[in-house]
Amino acid sequence: MLLEIKDLRVKAEGKEILKGLSLSVGMGQVHAIMGPNGSGKSTLARALSGHPGYEVTSGDVRYDGQDLLAMAPEERACAGVFMAFQYPVEIPGVNNSYFLKAALNAKRKSKGQPELDAVEFMQLIKQRAKLLEMDQAMLSRSVNEGFSGGEKKRNEIFQMAVLEPRLAILDETDSGLDIDAMKIVANGVNALRAKDRAMVVVTHYQRLLNYIVPDVVHVLTDGRIVRTGGKELALELEEKGYGWLESAPAGARA
Amino acid sequence: MSTSTETVEQLATREYKYGFETTVEADTFEPGINEDVVRRLSAIKGEPEWMLEFRLKSYRAWLQMTEPTWHNLKIKPTDYQGISYYSAPKKKPELASMDEVDPEVRKTFEKLGIPLQEQMLLAGVAVDAVFDSVSVATTFRAKLAELGIIFCSFSEAVKDYPELVKKYIGSVVPYTDNFYATLNSAVFSDGSFVYVPKGVRCPMELSTYFRINAKNTGQFERTLIVADEGSFVSYLEGCTAPMRDENQLHAAVVELIALDNATIKYSTIQNWYPGDKDGKGGIYNFVTKRGRAMTGSKITWTQVETGSAITWKYPSCILQGDRSIGEFYSVATTNNYQQADTGTKMIHLGKHTRSTIVSKGISAGRGQNTYRGAVKIGKNATGARNYSQCDSLLIGDRCGAHTFPYLEVKNTSAKVEHEASTSKIGEDQIFYCRQRGISTEDAVNMIVSGFCKEVFRELPMEFAVEAQKLLSISLEGSVG
Numbered sequence: 001m002l003l004e005i006k007d008l009r010v011k012a013e014g015k016e017i018l019k020g021l022s023l024s025v026g027m028g029q030v031h032a033i034m035g036p037n038g039s040g041k042s043t044l045a046r047a048l049s050g051h052p053g054y055e056v057t058s059g060d061v062r063y064d065g066q067d068l069l070a071m072a073p074e075e076r077a078c079a080g081v082f083m084a085f086q087y088p089v090e091i092p093g094v095n096n097s098y099f100l101k102a103a104l105n106a107k108r109k110s111k112g113q114p115e116l117d118a119v120e121f122m123q124l125i126k127q128r129a130k131l132l133e134m135d136q137a138m139l140s141r142s143v144n145e146g147f148s149g150g151e152k153k154r155n156e157i158f159q160m161a162v163l164e165p166r167l168a169i170l171d172e173t174d175s176g177l178d179i180d181a182m183k184i185v186a187n188g189v190n191a192l193r194a195k196d197r198a199m200v201v202v203t204h205y206q207r208l209l210n211y212i213v214p215d216v217v218h219v220l221t222d223g224r225i226v227r228t229g230g231k232e233l234a235l236e237l238e239e240k241g242y243g244w245l246e247s248a249p250a251g252a253r254a
Numbered sequence: 255m256s257t258s259t260e261t262v263e264q265l266a267t268r269e270y271k272y273g274f275e276t277t278v279e280a281d282t283f284e285p286g287i288n289e290d291v292v293r294r295l296s297a298i299k300g301e302p303e304w305m306l307e308f309r310l311k312s313y314r315a316w317l318q319m320t321e322p323t324w325h326n327l328k329i330k331p332t333d334y335q336g337i338s339y340y341s342a343p344k345k346k347p348e349l350a351s352m353d354e355v356d357p358e359v360r361k362t363f364e365k366l367g368i369p370l371q372e373q374m375l376l377a378g379v380a381v382d383a384v385f386d387s388v389s390v391a392t393t394f395r396a397k398l399a400e401l402g403i404i405f406c407s408f409s410e411a412v413k414d415y416p417e418l419v420k421k422y423i424g425s426v427v428p429y430t431d432n433f434y435a436t437l438n439s440a441v442f443s444d445g446s447f448v449y450v451p452k453g454v455r456c457p458m459e460l461s462t463y464f465r466i467n468a469k470n471t472g473q474f475e476r477t478l479i480v481a482d483e484g485s486f487v488s489y490l491e492g493c494t495a496p497m498r499d500e501n502q503l504h505a506a507v508v509e510l511i512a513l514d515n516a517t518i519k520y521s522t523i524q525n526w527y528p529g530d531k532d533g534k535g536g537i538y539n540f541v542t543k544r545g546r547a548m549t550g551s552k553i554t555w556t557q558v559e560t561g562s563a564i565t566w567k568y569p570s571c572i573l574q575g576d577r578s579i580g581e582f583y584s585v586a587t588t589n590n591y592q593q594a595d596t597g598t599k600m601i602h603l604g605k606h607t608r609s610t611i612v613s614k615g616i617s618a619g620r621g622q623n624t625y626r627g628a629v630k631i632g633k634n635a636t637g638a639r640n641y642s643q644c645d646s647l648l649i650g651d652r653c654g655a656h657t658f659p660y661l662e663v664k665n666t667s668a669k670v671e672h673e674a675s676t677s678k679i680g681e682d683q684i685f686y687c688r689q690r691g692i693s694t695e696d697a698v699n700m701i702v703s704g705f706c707k708e709v710f711r712e713l714p715m716e717f718a719v720e721a722q723k724l725l726s727i728s729l730e731g732s733v734g
Contacts, residue, residue, distance in 0.1 A: 049689050052681065077691035089686035093704025102700065103690035110691070142704065159690065 001062070002027045002198045003048075003167055008059035010040075010047045017043040019223035020059070025167070025216075028195040032209055032234060033202045035220035036242045041202045042086060044220070045171040048200075049083040050076050063167065077103075078110035082165030084156035086172040091143040096155070097125055099143045100162055107163060128161040132188045150181035157188040168192070168199045174208035186211030206238035219245055283340040289313060292440055295340050304420055305412055312429040312439030319433045325595040326624040326656055327564055329538065332503050337473075339441045394458070403456055403487075404449040408476050411447035418449055422480055426509040426546045426572065434505040434566075435542035442476035442507065450485040450516075459714050460489045475506040481516035481551075488519040490717055503538050504562075510545030510553055514575065517552045518545065521713055522569075523721055525728075526561035531590045531619075536563025543567065549575030549604070556712045558721045559586040559594060560728040568626065570599035573607035573635075580609040583709040585721075587728055588621025588653065597627035597658075602638040602668070611642040614706050617653035618729055628660040631668040638668040646676040647705050649698070649729065699726040 003025040010018040017040045025031050035041050047054045048061065050073035061068040068076060091099065105115040116124070125139060132154050144152050153173055160168055170189070174182055189212050193199070201212055209217070209231065217234045219227040219242070226245050227233065237245075283291060292313050296306040321332075398405050404415060411419050429439040450456050481487050491508075504526070512518045520543075529536025539562040545553040555569035571580030582598035600609035615623035629640045646655030657674050679701050687697035703710070703722055710718045 051685055073685065073688040074691050074693050077689055083689055085686065085689075089680070089682045091683055091686070091701060091704055093707040094700055099687075099690075099700070102692055102696065103687075106691040106693070106696070163690070 001025065002064055003068075003200075004060075004062040005048075006060045008044075008047070008061060009057045010043055010059075011055045011057055012043055012053060016057070017054075017223055018047065021220070021224055023218060023225055025198045025200060027166075027198055029215045030193060030199045030201060030212065031216045031218060032212075032214035032231075033200060033218050033220055034204070034206070034234060034237055037204065039220045040223045041204070041220055042171055045083055045086075045169045045200070045202050048076075048169055049073060049081060074106070075110075077163075078107045080166035081169070082160050082163055082167070083169045083171060084153070084160060084173050086175060088144045088147075088152040088156055090145045090147075092145050094143050096141055096143050097121075097139045100125065100159060103159070104162060125162055128158060131161055131191055132158045133184050134158055149176040150178065153177055153185055154181065154188070157185050157192075161188065161192055164197075166197055168197065170199065170201045170203075172202055172204065174203055174205060182208065183211060206234045209234045221245055283338045285338045286335045287313075287337070287339055287441065291339050295441060298340060299409055299412075301412055302416060304416075308423065308429065309440050312436050313441075315430045316433070316436040316440055319436060321433050325566060325626070326622070326658070327566065327593050327595050329564060332538070334437075337503065339474075340443070397457070401454050401457070402451040403454060404447065405460060406447055408442070408445040408447050408478065411478070415447070415449070418480065419447065419478065422478055422509065422511055424509075426511060426544045427507050427542050432542060434540040435507050438474045438476060438505045438507045438542070442474045445476040445478075445506070447477070448479040448487060448489065450481045450487045452482045453484040454482075455485065456487040460487065473504045475504070477506070477508040478511075479509070479518060479520070480511045481513060481518050483513045484515045485513075486517045488521070488714065490521045490523075490714065492523040492525065502536075504540065506539075506541045506543075508541070508543040508569075510543075512545060512547045512551035512553050512578075514548045515550040516548075517554075519554045519556070520545070520569070521717060522555075522557040522559075523717065523724065524557065524559045524561050524565070525724060527563075528561050528590065528592050528728075529563040536592070537561065538564045539567065540564075541567040543569035544572065544599075545570070545580070546572045546574055547578035547580060547607075550577045551575060552579040552581070554581040554583070554712065555598065556583040556709065557585070557596075558709070558713070558724070559584070559596060560724055562594075563592060565592075565594040565596055567594075567596045568598055570601070571609065572601045572603065573609065573638075574603045575607075576604040577606045577608075578604055579607070581712075582609075582611045582613070582627075583712045584612070585614045585616070585706045585709045585725070586623055586625075587616040587725060588618070588623045589728055590619040590621065592619075593622045593624075595624040595626055597625045599628040599630070600640060601628075601630045601632070602635040602640070603632045605635060606637040607635055608638070609640045611640070611644070612708050613642075613644045614709055615644070615646045615655050616649070616702060616705070616725075616729070617646065617655050618649035619653060621653045622656070623654070624656040624658065626658045626660075628662070629670055630661075631663040631665050631670065633664040635665050636667050638665065640668075640670045642670075642672045643708075644672075644674045645705065646674075647702065648676065648678045695726075695730070698729060702726070702729060 001024045005021060005023040008018050008021045009016060021044065033041050043054060047056060056069055063081065101121050108115055129139060134154060138151065144155060147155060173185060177185060201214060214231055217229055217231060218225045221242065292309050296309055427435050429436055448460060479489060510518050510520060526537035526539055547553045553571050557569065559565050569582060573580050580600050584596065586594045586596050588594050597613060598611055611627055613625045615625055617623040623646065625644045627642060629642065631638045642659065644657050648655060655676055659672055661670060663670060679698060683701055684694055684697045688694060702725055710721060713721055
């Protein structure tokens with residue numbers, strides 16, 4: 001297993017959001033986490049990436065055998081954990097490709113690899129930009145500044161394509177996207193599916209999963225996984241909503 | 255990160271040991287100021303009568319003045335009778351090689367990327383063996399002299415080019431201008447003088463030379479730069495290496511004169527000792543800088559202010575000639591207990607004059623940063639335009655940023671725009687960077703550099719790189 005979460009409890013602003021969540025993700029798999037608003041989907045994504053606003057009160061998370069919770073956010077990133085933000089942050093005055101180069105080189109440095117020089121780096125990002133149908137001009141703009149919602153999300157997946165994580169967590173990447181933008185993002189994500197990479201796709205709606213077809217679907221309600229199934233579970237949810245699962249028996253947990 | 259903060263602080267403290275541990279020397283005046291002190295000062299410098307007269311009338315004017323209180327600064331009163339107004343240039347104790355320099359000092363030099371030869375000069379290592387500063391200076395001088403450019407100390411200029419000094423001294427900053435400038439006019443120690451003749455483009459940044467020669471200019475520095483018609487000069491003041499001085503008060507005056515169609519670029523990096531983390535010690539830097547721009551000329555002030563306990567400084571332009579241009583680009587940082595009240599004045603007198611103000615204030619720790627800017631459009635300044643942009647960046651929640659824009663428009667055809675913003679380095683921004691593998695410290699540097707970009711790109715290339723490093727050192731330990 002690449003990721004093993006056991007009985008994870010997480011507080012945000014003093015309130016317990018995740019109440020004993022367990023989940024396993026194998027290498028090469030794509031898992032979808034679905035659930036109603038407020039169920040704790042984004043909390044899970046942020047806790048896994050080490051956001052300081054989320055306090056882990058108990059539980060254990062193994063990433064490739066390592067204690068993920070003991071690692072600083074940048075250590076997790078360098079070890080190959082990537083989160084595509086639900087609300088990507090703007091950094092005025094910092095060039096998008098400069099930012100990405102700093103990120104990539106930080107990661108390479110942590111692995112004892114030499115930094116990429118400017119030429120190698122430009123070749124890499126130009127190639128990856130095509131994957132996301134990104135305009136070259138976006139590379140030289142400030143990080144996310146003045147980007148439309150769709151451009152921001154596309155930029156997240158573009159960063160993922162450049163940083164080549166082993167574990168990618170996509171936090172509501174579909175929110176705020178029109179259907180065309182969503183197809184572009186989904187195509188990008190699909191192109192990055194690989195047997196040495198796992199993905200956790202957090203989403204409220206089933207429609208993204210028409211384009212990014214998951215291997216496993218989990219339903220998260222009230223801080224716990226209440227149901228785990230195949231891709232057809234997503235369709236069932238689309239049809240019936242989340243209500244029927246709220247009182248699901250504990251035995252249905254993964 | 256706290257370790258590196260200590261490093262910087264230790265450096266500042268230790269450098270004192272190497273650079274300024276001086277016992278009272280025979281040719282230092284007793285503390286105190288009176289007419290006799292002014293006369294003796296002038297006599298010891300061998301000045302002509304007119305220079306003494308200028309000093310004396312300034313001194314008499316100063317007696318009638320009081321320290322300004324309109325600023326947004328908390329200042330402990332200065333005892334003007336407790337200051338010695340003359341001190342012969344000191345010799346630093348010389349070390350035989352760089353190996354004798356404190357390793358912490360060397361580390362900071364390396365962080366700043368200061369060339370080895372300059373490191374030696376700054377640390378007080380005997381340089382003759384490797385680097386003959388005098389001969390380099392002479393080479394520079396010869397090259398400049400070929401073009402008719404004069405670049406010398408203020409004292410030399412008073413002796414060698416009295417007609418130029420006499421004509422322009424006090425012509426932009428009158429001796430009655432303000433408390434500190436008037437005091438400077440009475441007791442200025444030394445400084446630099448530049449004259450660029452008609453149509454000449456100064457082929458080098460007047461910087462390296464300046465760094466070598468302008469040591470020990472004293473606490474009342476005086477600079478005068480005259481760019482004759484159609485000439486161009488770029489002048490760099492200061493350096494990024496931390497500077498300590500036993501004099502708490504520094505009151506400099508800089509006057510720039512850009513004659514018709516001339517261009518003066520004046521760039522400053524100020525890194526005086528800011529005091530310790532509790533706000534003890536540190537330099538008070540009260541500077542009066544002003545330029546007069548004649549027809550079709552341009553004056554650009556660019557400053558990166560990271561040092562001093564207190565900075566009080568408003569590089570300004572009098573846009574007297576038609577179509578003259580004034581620009582002000584500033585980055586001011588305050589950390590710990592530092593205070594800065596800085597900005598500019600753009601005085602539009604000529605027709606179709608234009609000015610641009612870009613001010614970036616960064617506050618961290620308990621630092622207080624004030625932007626104070628005035629834009630005045632005179633009644634004859636038809637078609638004048640100004641654009642001002644004042645941005646403040648806060649790091650942490652104990653610091654402050656304040657903006658006081660003043661505007662006076664007496665010509666209805668003028669266009670004046672002002673934009674202001676205040677932002678905080680958000681935890682979200684830092685977390686975003688960290689999630690991509692970038693450390694908190696690198697993230698802060700990146701965010702700050704991005705914030706200052708518009709100013710840094712106005713600096714000469716090599717200066718800009720140093721400024722960026724300096725900024726990251728001065729903000730070390732401010733987050734996390």
